[in-house]
Each structure stands twice: as structure tokens, then as C-alpha cells.
Amino acid sequence: MHKGIMGLAISLLLTSCASQQKWQDYRDRSLQVAPATAPAQSAADASYYQSLVSQQASYSSNRRAEARLEQRYQGEQRRSLNHYVQGMMHDLIAVMSPSIADSVFAVTSFVYLDGAYDDTDLLGNQLAESFMHEVHQFGLEQIDFKTTDFIRVTPQGDFVFSRDFLELREEQPIEYVLGGTLVRHQSGVMVNARLVGIDSKRVLASAQGFIPQAVIAGLQPSERQQRVILQQGAE
Numbered sequence: 001m002h003k004g005i006m007g008l009a010i011s012l013l014l015t016s017c018a019s020q021q022k023w024q025d026y027r028d029r030s031l032q033v034a035p036a037t038a039p040a041q042s043a044a045d046a047s048y049y050q051s052l053v054s055q056q057a058s059y060s061s062n063r064r065a066e067a068r069l070e071q072r073y074q075g076e077q078r079r080s081l082n083h084y085v086q087g088m089m090h091d092l093i094a095v096m097s098p099s100i101a102d103s104v105f106a107v108t109s110f111v112y113l114d115g116a117y118d119d120t121d122l123l124g125n126q127l128a129e130s131f132m133h134e135v136h137q138f139g140l141e142q143i144d145f146k147t148t149d150f151i152r153v154t155p156q157g158d159f160v161f162s163r164d165f166l167e168l169r170e171e172q173p174i175e176y177v178l179g180g181t182l183v184r185h186q187s188g189v190m191v192n193a194r195l196v197g198i199d200s201k202r203v204l205a206s207a208q209g210f211i212p213q214a215v216i217a218g219l220q221p222s223e224r225q226q227r228v229i230l231q232q233g234a235e
Contacts, residue, residue, distance in 0.1 A: 081219070084209050085130040088193050091207035092178075093138065096195065100176060100204065105142040107132045108179040110191065122219050123211075124182060127191065131178055145172045174198050188212040 110124040111117050135142050148167050152159045162168060180193035188211050195205040 079215065081126060081211065081215055082130055082133075084191070084211050084215070085127065085134055088191065088207040088209040089131065089134040089138070091209075092193065092195055092205045096205045101140065103141070103175040104173050105135055105140050105195075106145055106172070106174040106177045106198075107135060107142065108177055110180045110182050110193075113181040113183050113192075122221055123189065123216055126219060127182075128179075131193070135178065143172055143174055145169070145174065176204065185210075186213075189216060 107128050109120045110127045111120045112124070132142065132144070144161075145168060146161045146163065148160055148162050149169070150160075152162075175198060176195055177198050178193065178195050180191060183190040183192070191209045191211060193207045193209070194203050196203055
């Protein structure tokens with residue numbers, strides 16, 4: 001088993017190195033400026049790509065800063081779920097066409113590959129929340145389709161989100177959706193993420209990541225199981 005885990009770790013390390021190289025190649029291509037003799041349209045395209053590269057650089061800088069803070073305050077503790085989501089987000093960006101950078105995105109819950117595609121758990125929902133954060137940090141426009149058109153005020157709190165489709169807008173201006181599947185392993189969960197065109201169903205980018213079981217175990221459900229307290233009866 002130790003050899004299997006070590007092999008998996010080496011494989012993930014090589015995949016990460018390949019991803020970083022693809023990311024660098026992508027940035028190098030984007031940095032190419034149109035020739036001075038190019039028409040005005042080419043100059044506008046060059047300016048657009050320069051703006052996209054600036055967003056990429058800002059995203060990478062923010063991620064590195066968060067990693068340093070996490071290492072400083074957590075010490076030698078295990079990494080959080082966000083660390084693995086950031087790695088997969090880099091892979092998605094590395095193969096994503098710059099032409100769709102100004103499109104509207106949405107992120108959905110991750111589901112288990114061998115389970116029902118209309119059901120998930122805390123991990124699947126938290127992955128969606130983490131990817132939403134990363135998509136926003138990269139500067140892409142996205143829609144939270146779970147937002148209602150009203151605020152429900154109750155004694156327990158004030159709420160604007162809902163999972164009841166009857167309370168949500170029937171039509172949303174979504175062009176691309178980010179989602180994926182999960183597969184359980186003995187030592188963790190394999191995540192398969194992909195970016196798909198909502199109309200064409202074309203897979204425009206994909207990424208894989210492995211989340212260790214120790215990180216998954218750190219997620220705690222909000223609903224606590226009720227415990228029955230046993231007492232010794234009177235004699």
C-alpha cells in the first residue's frame with residue numbers, strides 16, 4: 001500500500017510540474033504583442049490579451065500570498081481543501097481559450113461518479129463553493145443562480161439563497177458551467193473537474209486532482225447527530 005501511495009504522490013507531482021509548464025507556455029503566448037504595422041483590430045486584441053495576462057498574474061500573486069499565510073499560521077498542519085482546488089483551477093486556466101474570458105460562468109455541485117447525478121454530500125457542495133471563489137479571484141464573470149429575487153426574513157435569520165427551484169429564476173444568462181465528478185479511493189477522493197458549454201455541451205477545459213482523506217475528514221457537517229443519554233434506573 002505504501003508503494004501505491006508513493007506512486008500516486010509521484011504521479012501527482014509530475015502532473016503539477018506539467019501543469020506549471022503549460023501555465024507558463026500559456027502566459028508566454030498571451031504576452032506576444034501585435035506588430036506595429038498590424039491593423040487597429042489587432043492592436044485592440046493585443047490590449048485585450050495583455051489585460052487577461054494581468055488578471056492571470058494578479059490571480060497567481062494572490063494564491064501565492066494565501067499559501068504563505070496558510071503555511072505561517074498553520075505550521076506543519078495539513079493543507080486545506082482550497083489548496084487542491086487552486087491547483088485544479090490553474091490546470092483549467094492553462095487550457096482555457098482566452099476568447100471565452102469575458103463570458104458568463106456558473107459553478108455546480110460535484111457528484112459521485114458511481115452515484116445519482118442529482119445528489120451529493122458536503123464535499124461536493126464545498127468544492128463548488130471553493131471553485132466559485134477561485135473563478136471570482138481570476139476575474140471571470142459568474143452568476144450565483146441560487147440567489148433569489150427577494151430576502152426572506154425569519155426569526156432565525158435573513159436569507160437570500162435557496163435550493164428550491166420554484167424560488168429561482170427559470171432563465172439565467174449562463175454560457176459556461178464548471179462542475180465535475182468524484183471517485184472515492186482508500187486514501188482520499190479523486191476529483192474530475194471540467195468546463196462545459198451550456199448550449200454546445202463541448203468540454204472546453206478539464207482538470208484532475210486528488211484530495212487526501214485527512215483533508216476530507218476535516219469537513220464537519222453542521223447537523224449534529226442526536227445522542228441518547230443512558231442513565232441507570234432506580235433500584
